[in-house]
Amino acid sequence: MIDGGTERELSATIAQLVQRLKGSHLHSQLERRAKDCLHQPEIKLESLKEDVRHFLRVSGWEKKLHNAVYREMHVLLPTPPEHRKEPLLYMRSAQASWERRVLKSLSSMSSELGVPLARKVPSGQSASSRPLIGPNEYLSQFRPVYAPKDFLEVLIGLRNPNHDHSEQVSTRSHWGLIQLPLSVRDVVQMREMYSELGLTSGQLGIDDEANLHPGRRRFSLGIMVLDQDSAAAQQYSRQGCPMGLRADLWALILNATNQAQDMMHYEQLKAGVIQHDMLVDNLIYKDVKLTASNDDYYFVFEDFLYQVLMCFSRDTAILEHFMYNSASPPRSFIQGGGRGVIPFHGFSMYVAPLCFLYNSPSELYSVFREMYVRYFFRLHSVSSSPSGIVSLCLQFERLLQAHLPQLFYHLRQIGAQPLRIAFRWMVRAFSGYLSTDQLLLLWDRLLAYDSLEILAVLAAAVFAFRSDNLMEVTSLASAEAVLADLSTLKVMPLIQIFLFASAA
């Protein structure tokens, strides 16, 4: 995001934005509309420019442009290319070596099982003769490429070579597993940033059951917001979205359209699924079977999940996000026809909650893709971004150490480092751990504040909530048992209490 900056920086950013939007579909649509409107009698030759502009504004095209610019600003970073991915050298190298490991594991699985990374389905075989869902014995040979806990070990091992570790224990010593000097927000700064979640403002998720009047007013306000642009929708969602409007509000915030060209793109991807076989497809099947199908809330969406994820693995538009993602798509994978995102155990849970909101697969797909390239990719790549998983882990540990030092110390002594339990929650953005309505309320705030930091806050708040029980446990297994079931938790009160009502 742009912040302040001199005029020169501003004009450089504007030039970059214009460059990015020039090749887009919106640009050609705007040109065409402008040309068409010349037939209107109101457009005068002397004041051509102003009249055309006025026309575009009045007919709603300016709003579309607003939304497109807003979206670009969210993903735009005005820095040189290598640097744009990740400014810190040691993080880049850590990410690169992690990717090599994953790819090696994938290739060895491919050669072991004799399944190529990608191949074109021979033309003799028709689509129907090839079983879309393989038999169980076939699937059981596939194992997930990695699980979140493997990734956690990588993060724990990260060290800055220029950091001075030689000091003795001091006020700055950190009891947690992540030993990196990243800048994370503390509670005071979080309170400022999340001021709309304060104790004095009504929230959906807390004040729903209150008398009808505020609820109805919120709903009608929401309907008005839907006519506005992405920024208004984002601001509105900070206090939660009403259930009936959530799907449209999220689509507006993400600027995920479902027009003819999006549906066509989706159909093309589906055709690609039928034409090409990929190793990743089997991993996706396996993952869906292991996670979503076993979940009481999401098993009904099995088919949707297969469709969306297989199309996702073939979508070239995803490649664009690698410009600001510290990860890089592995070259051999691309040549083999893959698109660069290797799913891990639990990946399908990113999509599952969205199935409650969107009926049509193409709309579901475009919302999921947009959410992935803005937020979810940060949860499984090594980067120093404040929304990246490394910063989230550090923030969680710092918040816990600052506000529940006794608990932290106790857990550390019994060998149950809190991050080992909280990591799997944060990597999946709590999907599959919370009940769905609570999860959607949480993701409302994620979209509204454009930051994943709320996941760290919630993780710390859960520990705070169960701290009495946790103080009595004596082993990692029993600590995990205390925190095994989060499905009864109400998210917003926990966050509110942790941020605004605990002594700080």
Next chain:
Amino acid sequence: MSESSDLTDHVTCTIKASVNLQIGDTKTEISQSGVSVVDINLPFGKTVNIEDVTFKNYFCIVCIQIEDITFKNYFCIVCIQIEDITFKNYFCIVCIQIEDITFKNYYCIVCIQIEDVTFKNYFCIVCIQIEDITFKNYYCIVCIQIEDITFKNYYCAFVSVRVLKRTPGQEAQWSTALRDLPLMENPHTEAGSQDYYSIHRDQMLLVPDNVVSVRLVLRQPSSAWLTFNLEDIKIHPHTQPAPVKEVSDWLSDLTLVDQHLNMEGLPDPQAVSSSIQQMWALTEVMQTNQTTASIGRFDVDGCYDINLLCLT
């Protein structure tokens, strides 16, 4: 300390016990304070011209009060003149009062002029590095106009820029172009630590013309980092912007020809085109607002009969 030894040639003098700089309120160990002062009193009534001072070192950096020295080596603390400073923290600042010194190396504590300062925090300025960039042509010293200075940061928190300007007819003078530009938001954390920066001439306090030398003073107050410096330092000279020519010559000729058309007797083309456009707009309006009401007299059953027309 004992009395002086028995070599001839030397002057008998009393060497007092070393006094450590006081850190905090309690007496400190010699190793913690980092600086101690040894007073050597010459015998009463005698003035001595000192040839040399000999001693056996035991892990201390020699403190001598010297002026006007050129440094060439890697680590040396040269001149210390300390008066009335109480340190309260762990790492002390070496206070140096130096004038007229040219440095040529990379790591050295150079110019700090501190008077009567009490430090109260835990980590004080540990090191400051200065880099000199001299523009030196083989045959003559070149003066340049600076457009901007670009570099890649490596864990440096603040940078100040000093320039040596040589105006013709006057002596070269050092002046500050930029003071304490923050490169890292928080010197203890990673943000901004490896970023690329550019200092443009508009950001400088003075106009960087006729510059012979540039000095960058780097500060990193946090002791969290092992080392800090700037990499890839590049200075881009200022060039006069090319005269603005929006359209190439032959194109501009065309437009000129356009305007020189002989307009006598003919109406202004702009007025003509706008009235044509208005008429066309009118026809468009008429088209869209077509009524079903018949126009009038000349149509019979909805169509014109040629014969009828002739008659009228």
